[in-house]
Amino acid sequence: MTPARNERVVLITGTSSGIGLHAAIAAGRAGHTVVATMRDLEGARALRDAASDAQVSLDIRRLDVTEHQSVAEVVAETIARHGRLDAVINNAGSGRLGTIENETVDDVRAVMEVNFFGVVALTRAALPHLRGTRGRLITVSSVGGVIGQPFNEAYCAAKFAVEGFMESLAPVAATAGVSVTVVEPGAVASSFVANVGRDSSQSGPANDPYAAELEAYLARAATSFGSAQSARSAGEVVADLLDGDRPAFRVQTSDSARQFAAVKLSDLDGSAVQRMTAAWLG
Known part of the structure; x- marks a missing residue:
């Protein structure tokens, strides 16, 4: 099945809920022709219901x-079924709440595998096809990829890595169209918040100096997420980037996200960010 040329064939990761679901x-x-992917198809009910509605x-x-064979197979299947690939939206991700003294290196590595190396793997597999269509590579990062936040060391490290990778790749990819x-995004009301690797009902280690x-x-954080942007609104911002003029390199999904990111982008010595985040710790 080959779509009409004015449509885009877009591959989106992490579509079982949240931003990815609504972007799809x-x-x-x-x-657009949407290849909506997720790690476990048993979690597809919400997406199927939304698509039906x-x-x-x-x-x-x-x-x-995180599985190289899975990445290669889905890209190949997309080309075989739809004839081309015009856009990729890297959206799959996972959080981790904690600080390194109470974590293991493997905990950090697992977050990097999903949030960074997963993006790298799909980007590498998709780029030859995106070159052929002069397509778009869109990656959902976070304001946590701009400003490091307490107890989000692994997550922010992964998102910082994504931003550095993409900022470096952008001018090279542009030469191929x-x-x-x-x-x-800033705070977004979605199930992602409930899956950050820590059950808030459980206590930390005995004598935790950071408790x-x-x-x-x-x-x-609870106050912040109480006024969070809806996942639908954020997902629609992402999907809108598929149409019209080629988007800017960096796009925030809300006014609050723009204001938050602006603190870092005008903070040459880092003192403003440190004052702001230190205040969050009481």
Whole structure:
């Protein structure tokens, strides 16, 4: 099945919920051919229900971005079925809440595998096809890829790596006609927040020297996410980048995300960021 040329064939990761789900639905509504992927197809019900409600057809496939064979197979299957690949939205991700003294190196490595190396693997597999269509490479980062945040060391490290990778790749890819964009949401109301690798009902290690600061951070985070942007709104921002003029390299999904990122981008010595984040620890 080859789509009409005015449509885009777009491969999206992490579509079982949140931003990825809503980006897939919005892209489908816009008339694009959407290959919507997720690590476990048993979690596809919410996406299938949303697609049915929106009256859009999606090509739903399994993709674990940490498995090289899975990445290669999905890209090959997309080309075989749809004839080309016009855009990739790297959205799959996982969080981790904690500080390194209470974590293991393997904990950090696992976060890097999903959030960074998964992005690298799919980008590498997709680029030859995106060159052929002069396509778009869109990666959902985070304001946590701009400003390091307490107790998010592994997650922010991975998102910083994504931003450095994409910022370095962008001018090279542009010479082959491929545009590169990183999307930086702020607080978004989604199940991602509930899956950050820590059950807030469980206590930390005995005599944890950071216990009070962590509780202060969690209280502040709860307030922040109480007024979070909806996943639907953020997903629609992502999907909109598929159409029209080629987007900027860096795109925030809300006014609050723009204001937050602006603190770092005008903070040459880092003192403003340190004052701001230190205040979150009470």
